[in-house]
Amino acid sequence: MDNLMLLLDGFHTVLTLQNVLVVAIGAILGLVVGAMPGIGSLAGVALLLPLTYKFNPTTAIIMLGSLYYANMYGGSFSAILLNIPGDNPAVMTALDGYPMATQKGRPGQALFTANLSSFIGGTIGMLILTFIGPQLANVGLKFGPAEMTAILLIAMTSISWLVGENPTKGIMITMLGILIACVGMDTLSGSPRYEFGNMWLLGGIPFTPFVIGTVGFSQVMKLMKDRYKVVESEFMNKRLTIKGSMLTRSDVKRLLPPALRSGFLGTFVGVLPGAGATTGAFMGYGVQKAFKNKEPLGTGALEGVAACEAANNAAAAGAFAPLLALGIPGSGTGAVLLGGLLMWGLTPGPLLFQNESEFAWGLIASLFVANIITLAIALMVIPFLIKILTVKVKYMIPCITVICIVGSYSTSNSMYGVLVMFFAGILGYLLYKNEYPTAPMLLAFVLSPLLESSMRKTFIISGGSVSIFFEKPISLVLLICLAAIVATPIVRSIIKWVRQANHKKIHMS
Amino acid sequence: MSKLNSKQIVPLAAITLAIIFLIVGITDLGFWDDSNGPMPGFFPVIMGIIMIIASLLALYQSKSETKATYRAEDFLVILGAALLIAASFLIGLIPSALLYVVLWLKIIEKETWLTTFKVLLVIGTIVIGVFVLWLEVPFPKGIIGEVIGGWLH
Missing domain, CATH: 1.10.287 (Helix Hairpins)
Known part of the structure; x- marks a missing residue:
């Protein structure tokens, strides 16, 4: 009950005219950027980060939360109307969303299903977050530097080792993020480090320009190959209306069970490090296959759209639990959000719910408000969606470049920020071309200072002995989890190798 | 080798x-x-x-991976941004940014003046409305901008 009272206090903080307007602006921008072709939630949140600089910290954080959350809605639109997923979780939405729109002739209902299921999944995720967030923080309060080091290693390893095709590249890129974050001042003593006599480097690599470059500017270079691609849609000349998109009573009956089920499932997937909205959507869809559906999945079943959309939004909300309570983001977008929170002087972690209660509950309450406002806006933009989705990429290229440059200047008030963005963009492009994931680098860049201070404090306490990690029960359990995470891809490749060898043997005989 | x-x-x-x-x-x-x-x-x-x-x-x-392929036109983005940054020291960041949009659409994309103007209007409204008027960012005016500012004073 205490949590509900605190949540009500959070609503008290959020429900001012300015904050509600900010949530609405964040929701509109997040939705439009999330829906636009080729941008995606990671670049979208990064590009919109400078907009938060105008506000006081509470309002800025509320806007960040709504930007992040509304982005999750946007990805499904192009999946349903164009069969082009706007982001990774929307891959599953396209499986049933597009056939529902084209073969079944119900594009409006497919969009409505996606929006309503996202709302239901998100609400379940936020309700669970309200209760488990502070509990997780209580567990976190028992963490000393050794436990914190172990959990940070799990967070970094799970995203670099498990996500992506090649774990080696994931580890390499994680280390790159850490080394870039080491430039500037030493976290404990404050002495200069790796600044190579340069005044600008002494202040370190600024977070926002670095992120805008790595994911925003590099995205422009990637978009060059698509600039003459003609987006075809059979809805180009049809006008979608809100009235014509309404669901029938029977549709709502079909939608509710998968949306509720996936809401719970997605939230718990979102809480796990490294398993974000994409895993949530895949699992939600996978589980739905085991249940009875009115139409077979993959042929335009409403249940298929509902299951994955509810799961991915629930996972996005669930991911806030480890982010706020332990300071551990589960994805690249979460890392950008964490960076934004740190920039505003808010340090997510076990003490957040105690020391910065107004912030923490204000942010959680703002997610509820953002969920409602985003749903309303998502329904209202249905008639204009085709226009938004078919904006020509060749016009977006100079526009995004200008936003990257102007935005990175505005966050640092110096050309140094612009140069950081420029070189980070080239780095991001080279990494993409050579199949290195950038999300682990961003996560490592954000978490590196905390990992370093925890690790050094641990070794100061132990006098340099690593046995401290094995003596404490929590850190021992965490290290076992870490070992399991590290072992998973190795065991997987051994099994694959043994299977291939057996297969060859059978063929030989 | x-x-x-x-x-x-x-x-x-x-x-x-x-x-x-x-x-x-x-x-x-x-x-x-x-x-x-x-x-x-x-x-x-x-x-x-x-x-x-x-x-x-x-x-x-x-060694066992396929070679990465690069498209020359991808690097136009880098070149364009580098020129924009360089020009900002001369004519200021905002005029450089707007000029960049016009030149990109006219030279690279060979767009009509009408389309160029429409895109310029959208991006100009965002940049000036959000960053200059709302966020009040003190963008660099460049050498020429400073000289003109000096004359006006």
Whole structure:
């Protein structure tokens, strides 16, 4: 009950005219950027980060939360109307969303299903977050530097080792993020480090320009190959209306069970490090296959759209639990959000719910408000969606470049920020071309200072002995989890190798 | 010996960077102090060692990977942005940004003046409305902008 009272206090903080307007602006921008072709939630949140600089910290954080959350809605639109997923979780939405729109002739209902299921999944995720967030923080309060080091290693390893095709590249890129974050001042003593006599480097690599470059500017270079691609849609000349998109009573009956089920499932997937909205959507869809559906999945079943959309939004909300309570983001977008929170002087972690209660509950309450406002806006933009989705990429290229440059200047008030963005963009492009994931680098860049201070404090306490990690029960359990995470891809490749060898043997005989 | 491609250059660059961090960390910053424990070089040195190992593995794996292909026009974005940044020192950041949009659409995309104007109107409204008027960012005016500003005063 205490949590509900605190949540009500959070609503008290959020429900001012300015904050509600900010949530609405964040929701509109997040939705439009999330829906636009080729941008995606990671670049979208990064590009919109400078907009938060105008506000006081509470309002800025509320806007960040709504930007992040509304982005999750946007990805499904192009999946349903164009069969082009706007982001990774929307891959599953396209499986049933597009056939529902084209073969079944119900594009409006497919969009409505996606929006309503996202709302239901998100609400379940936020309700669970309200209760488990502070509990997780209580567990976190028992963490000393050794436990914190172990959990940070799990967070970094799970995203670099498990996500992506090649774990080696994931580890390499994680280390790159850490080394870039080491430039500037030493976290404990404050002495200069790796600044190579340069005044600008002494202040370190600024977070926002670095992120805008790595994911925003590099995205422009990637978009060059698509600039003459003609987006075809059979809805180009049809006008979608809100009235014509309404669901029938029977549709709502079909939608509710998968949306509720996936809401719970997605939230718990979102809480796990490294398993974000994409895993949530895949699992939600996978589980739905085991249940009875009115139409077979993959042929335009409403249940298929509902299951994955509810799961991915629930996972996005669930991911806030480890982010706020332990300071551990589960994805690249979460890392950008964490960076934004740190920039505003808010340090997510076990003490957040105690020391910065107004912030923490204000942010959680703002997610509820953002969920409602985003749903309303998502329904209202249905008639204009085709226009938004078919904006020509060749016009977006100079526009995004200008936003990257102007935005990175505005966050640092110096050309140094612009140069950081420029070189980070080239780095991001080279990494993409050579199949290195950038999300682990961003996560490592954000978490590196905390990992370093925890690790050094641990070794100061132990006098340099690593046995401290094995003596404490929590850190021992965490290290076992870490070992399991590290072992998973190795065991997987051994099994694959043994299977291939057996297969060859059978063929030989 | 086969020619190096970027699949090898990236891990080699990572190894070079890690070695620099390692040397500076051990020689300048210090790794361990008997009375104070870990020094400022402690953490980057450990991470540098892990990076070298991972990069060596990535270098080995790169032999079996297909070569990355680059499109010359992708680099137009870098060139355009570099020129925009350079021009900002002369005519200021906002005029450079708007000029860049016009030149890009006219020269690279060969768009009509009407389309160029429409796109310029949208991006100009966002940049001036949001960043100049709302966020009140003091953008650099450039040498010419400063001179004109001086005359007006």
